[in-house]
Amino acid sequence: MTTSPSIPLFEEVVNGFNKLSVSGGTRQESSDLRRARQLAFDKFRELGFPSIRDEDWRYTNLARFLKDEFTIEGWEVPGKAVRPDEQLEKKAGIALLDCYQLVLVNGVWDGKIKGGELPKNIQLLSVAEARQDPALSVYFEKQAGWDGHFANLNAALFSDGLFIRVDAGTTIEKPLHIVHIYTSGNNLLVQPRNVWVINRNAELSIIESVVSGGTAKIWVNGLTEIQVHADARLHHTMIQTAGTGVRLIQQTTAHQHRQSLYNNFTFTLPGADLVRNDLQTRLEEDHTETHLYGLYLTAGNQLVDNHTLVDHQKPHCFSNELYKGVLLEQSTGVFNGKVYVHQEAQKTNAFQQNNNLVISKKATIDSKPQLEIFADDVKCSHGSTVGQFSEEALFYLRARGIGEEAAKGLLINAFAFDVTEKIRIPEVEAHVNELISLHIPVNHA
Amino acid sequence: MLTIKNLHAEVEEKQILKGINLSVNAGEVHAIMGPNGSGKSSLASVLAGRENYQVTQGEVFFKGLNLLDMSPEVRAREGVFLAFQYPIEIPGVSNINFLKTAIAEIRAHKGLPPLDAKEFLRLSREKQKLVEFDAQLVNRSLNEGFSGGEKKRNEIFQLAMLEPALSILDETDSGLDIDALRIVSKGVNKLRSENNAFIIITHYQRLLEYIVPDFVHVLYDGRIVKSGTKELALELEEKGYDWLKEDTREKATTI
Numbered sequence A: 001m002t003t004s005p006s007i008p009l010f011e012e013v014v015n016g017f018n019k020l021s022v023s024g025g026t027r028q029e030s031s032d033l034r035r036a037r038q039l040a041f042d043k044f045r046e047l048g049f050p051s052i053r054d055e056d057w058r059y060t061n062l063a064r065f066l067k068d069e070f071t072i073e074g075w076e077v078p079g080k081a082v083r084p085d086e087q088l089e090k091k092a093g094i095a096l097l098d099c100y101q102l103v104l105v106n107g108v109w110d111g112k113i114k115g116g117e118l119p120k121n122i123q124l125l126s127v128a129e130a131r132q133d134p135a136l137s138v139y140f141e142k143q144a145g146w147d148g149h150f151a152n153l154n155a156a157l158f159s160d161g162l163f164i165r166v167d168a169g170t171t172i173e174k175p176l177h178i179v180h181i182y183t184s185g186n187n188l189l190v191q192p193r194n195v196w197v198i199n200r201n202a203e204l205s206i207i208e209s210v211v212s213g214g215t216a217k218i219w220v221n222g223l224t225e226i227q228v229h230a231d232a233r234l235h236h237t238m239i240q241t242a243g244t245g246v247r248l249i250q251q252t253t254a255h256q257h258r259q260s261l262y263n264n265f266t267f268t269l270p271g272a273d274l275v276r277n278d279l280q281t282r283l284e285e286d287h288t289e290t291h292l293y294g295l296y297l298t299a300g301n302q303l304v305d306n307h308t309l310v311d312h313q314k315p316h317c318f319s320n321e322l323y324k325g326v327l328l329e330q331s332t333g334v335f336n337g338k339v340y341v342h343q344e345a346q347k348t349n350a351f352q353q354n355n356n357l358v359i360s361k362k363a364t365i366d367s368k369p370q371l372e373i374f375a376d377d378v379k380c381s382h383g384s385t386v387g388q389f390s391e392e393a394l395f396y397l398r399a400r401g402i403g404e405e406a407a408k409g410l411l412i413n414a415f416a417f418d419v420t421e422k423i424r425i426p427e428v429e430a431h432v433n434e435l436i437s438l439h440i441p442v443n444h445a
Numbered sequence B: 001m002l003t004i005k006n007l008h009a010e011v012e013e014k015q016i017l018k019g020i021n022l023s024v025n026a027g028e029v030h031a032i033m034g035p036n037g038s039g040k041s042s043l044a045s046v047l048a049g050r051e052n053y054q055v056t057q058g059e060v061f062f063k064g065l066n067l068l069d070m071s072p073e074v075r076a077r078e079g080v081f082l083a084f085q086y087p088i089e090i091p092g093v094s095n096i097n098f099l100k101t102a103i104a105e106i107r108a109h110k111g112l113p114p115l116d117a118k119e120f121l122r123l124s125r126e127k128q129k130l131v132e133f134d135a136q137l138v139n140r141s142l143n144e145g146f147s148g149g150e151k152k153r154n155e156i157f158q159l160a161m162l163e164p165a166l167s168i169l170d171e172t173d174s175g176l177d178i179d180a181l182r183i184v185s186k187g188v189n190k191l192r193s194e195n196n197a198f199i200i201i202t203h204y205q206r207l208l209e210y211i212v213p214d215f216v217h218v219l220y221d222g223r224i225v226k227s228g229t230k231e232l233a234l235e236l237e238e239k240g241y242d243w244l245k246e247d248t249r250e251k252a253t254t255i
Helices: A009-025 A031-047 A085-093 A149-157 A391-398 A404-420 A426-438 B040-048 B071-076 B094-107 B118-129 B150-164 B176-192 B206-210 B230-239 B242-254
Strands: A102-106 A121-125 A162-166 A175-181 A188-190 A193-196 A203-213 A218-228 A232-239 A246-255 A263-267 A274-284 A291-297 A303-312 A318-327 A332-341 A350-356 A366-374 A379-387 B001-010 B014-025 B028-031 B053-062 B082-083 B091-094 B166-170 B195-201 B215-220 B223-228
Touching: A009 A149, A031 A149, A085 A263, A149 A203, A149 A218, A149 A246, A149 B001, A149 B028, A162 A203, A175 A218, A193 A203, A193 A232, A203 A291, A218 A232, A218 A263, A232 A246, A232 A426, A232 B014, A246 A263, A246 A350, A246 A379, A246 B206, A246 B242, A263 A274, A274 A291, A291 A303, A291 A332, A291 A404, A291 A426, A303 A318, A303 A350, A318 A332, A318 A366, A318 A404, A332 A350, A332 A379, A332 B206, A350 A366, A350 A404, A350 B053, A391 B091, A404 A426, A404 B091, A404 B094, B001 B040, B014 B040, B014 B053, B014 B223, B028 B223, B028 B230, B040 B053, B040 B071, B040 B082, B040 B166, B040 B195, B071 B082, B082 B150, B091 B094, B094 B118, B094 B150, B118 B150, B118 B176, B166 B176, B176 B206, B215 B230, B223 B242
Parallel strands: A102 A175, A162 A193, A175 A203, A188 A218, A193 A218, A203 A232, A218 A246, A232 A263, A246 A274, A263 A291, A274 A303, A291 A318, A303 A332, A318 A350, A332 A366, A350 A379, B028 B195, B028 B215, B082 B166, B166 B195
Antiparallel strands: A121 A162, B001 B014, B001 B053, B215 B223
C-alpha cells in the first residue's frame, strides 16, 4: 500500500472526503452513487498520487507540482456559479463561429447559453443536478476502465460539471462551445465531471476551451465520460490555453458503439505548468471509426503529457491517430500512444503517428508508441519521429528574403498544418492557427 | 553591379573555389559553364549565402556593398536571387503565402509599405501569365508534389514576382524537357532588362540557344580558366571539356 502522507494535497483530500460524508453534500444522491464514491476513495487512498515508479507516469514527475497546498471547494455548495470573467470569456471566444456558447467557472455552469435557444432534442444539465437525478445517477456510478489515481479521486469527490444528452436521430447543426474558466484567489483543487451521451444516429460538435485567470495555483482534475451510441457521430475539439499556475489533468473516455464515429482534436498551447491528457477510446462494438489528432506546442518550463489509448475490443474497427509536437524553450513533452487490439478484434485497422519538432536545445520529448496486438488478421502501424528544423527549408525561405525568425514561424505552421487542416470547422481552424501564431516566431535558446 | 575578386571558398575544409574573378554589369547576361565538380554550383551557393560554405579569401561587392557581410535574407532583399538547382518541397507552406511574406519583407527593407491584397493578386496574375505558370500550382503547398519541370518554372515565377537586380540560375535547365526549357527561357528573356543582370550556370550549351548570353565563362577546378562571348559556348559544345583539362594541366606543368 502506497500512501502519500507528506503531500499536503493528500491531507486536504482525505479531510475533504470526510467532510463530504458529514456535511450532507451527497445526501440527495442514490445509495449506489454514494457507495461508488466510497469505493473510489478507498482505491485512491490505496494508490495515492502517482510517482515515476508508476509505468504510466514514468516521464511525468509530479513531485514539484504536489508541493503546494490546495483547498477543495465546490461540492459543499453545489451549483453556486461565479459570474464569468468577461475578459477570459472573450479570450476563449472563437471569432465568427456560429455556435451555442456556455461558460463553466471552476467547473460550475451558470445555466446561461449564448447564441440562441437550444433545440429541444439536446439537453444540458449541471452535474450538480444530474447526479441527484435517480434516472441519471447510473452515469456517475461506474467509471468503466478507469483505475487511475486521479480518476478515482474525481469519482470520489466530484460535485459539478456538465451533463449533455442528444436525442436519437438528431443532428445538432451548430457546434456547442464550452468555455472552461479556472480562476481563484487561493490555491484550489477543482474536479469537474462531465457526462455526454450521444444517442443512436445523433450528431454533435463540441469545442472545449480551457482558460485561466488569477494568480493562485489551480489544480484541475477533470473527468469526462462520453457515450457515442450506434451510428452516432461526435466531433470533439479541446483547446487548452490555460496560463501559468494551472495544473491540468484531463481524463476523457469515449465509449463507442456499433458504427459510431468519434473525432477528437486536442490542442495544447503554452501556458499551464502541467498538462496531462489521458484520452481513451473504448471500441466496444464493431465497425466503429475513430480519429485522434493532437498538437502540442510547449514553451517555458511546461510539462505536457499526452497519453492516449485506443482499445480495439471488437472486429472491423478503424482508428487513426496523428499527434504532433513543437517543443520550445525548456519545455518537456511526453507522448504515449497505446493501441490495444484484443484477440476478438479481427480485421482491425489501427494507425498511429507521432512527430516532434524540437526547436530548443533545452527542450525534451519522450515519445513512446505502444502496440499490443492479440488478433492475427489486422493492419496496424505506428511511427515516431523527433527532428529539428530542416536547414535546407530554412535556407530556401531565407534566400527569398524571409528573415530567420519568420522562416521558422512558417515552418512551424507548416509542421502543424497536417493536424490543423483536419479541423472540420473553418472558424475553429483559423482560431487554432491564430493561437499557434501567437507563440512564434520564437526565441530559441 | 557585381564584382567578385579573388574569391576562395571551402566546404567541410575542402577548397572548392580557388580564386574567382568576375564582373557583372546591369543589363548583362553571363553564362558560367564547366564540367561537373568544377565549382559552378558552389559559386552560386556562396553568392546566395549558404552557411556551410566558408569564404577563406577574396571579396564580393554587390551594388557597392560587401555581399559577404550580409545574411542570406538581406542579400535577397538587396536584390540577389538564386534559382535553386533542386528546389525543395515545403508541405504546409502555401506558395502564395510564402511569396506574400517574401515580398512584404523585401518591401519593408526598401522602406515601402506592403502590397494590399488586390495589388498582390494583380501582380501575381500578371507574372503567372508572363512566365506561363499554372494558377493551380500557385495555390498549392510550396513545390509539394510538383514535377521537376514545375519546380523549375516555380523558381522563374518567384523570380518574376520578386524582381531581383541579380538572378543566378543554377542549372535551371537540368531535368527539363524541351517544352519546359522553352517556357522557362521565354520567361527569362521577358524579364531581362537594362536594369538587371543574370548569371546562368549550366553544363550544356542547349539553354544558351534560348537565352543568349553576352559573356561565357568556363569554370574549372575552382577558377575561371577561359572567358569569351557566346561563340565560346559553341566551341565547348563541339569539343567537350576534355581539351580544357589538358590545357590547364599543361599550364600547371609549365609554371
